[in-house]
Amino acid sequence: MLVKAWVIPLVYLDYELRKEYIIANLCVNRGNPIAVCEGACYLAKKIVDAKKQDERQAERTYMAHLLFQVMDTGKPLVFRSPERFEMPLTVVFKYTSPFLSRTPIADIFHPPLV
Template structure:
């Protein structure tokens, strides 16, 4: 009963985010006369023939900045969700329970091991 209106509301909210620039253009087209006459930065310079496009560019820039800010915030949230910190527990064992396994042989014949792996010789 309440699922269908909720789904429609969520769908519309997703569409408004994706079409933010289209809404800015539509608002500009509907109110272009008012914007050119009242809100335009260059209304004192009719030779530029701006007709409110400066205001449109300003609004598009604001919408783009807002979208980038929301994207950065979403990335921060994703990083915080990914970095779940679990406490590190250090178990201390008595020395008598620790067994050290030292390899007896490296698996190489003695002659090869000594001929390749040796400190550099000083020639002088």
């Protein structure tokens, strides 16, 4: 955040420190001796570039925060393993043979025994 606040002042500082070089080599109007630009065109171009870069960075930061907020549910994901599975010690099966009588009347009426 602090770096973002210093971008434009650093562009101005760079312009002031290298003013003669900018006027002689980088100015758009360096071939026209009548123009009194003195590198202001270069400075304006650099300031516009810095602002565009700042806007792109702000957009990226906004999108990153937006995606983080969408992905963040606010609850920490805790995967707990089950402490213990309780299994019955004995398994009881009830089996009734289909050949055994189910009712008292079946004891009387049955096929002959050999």
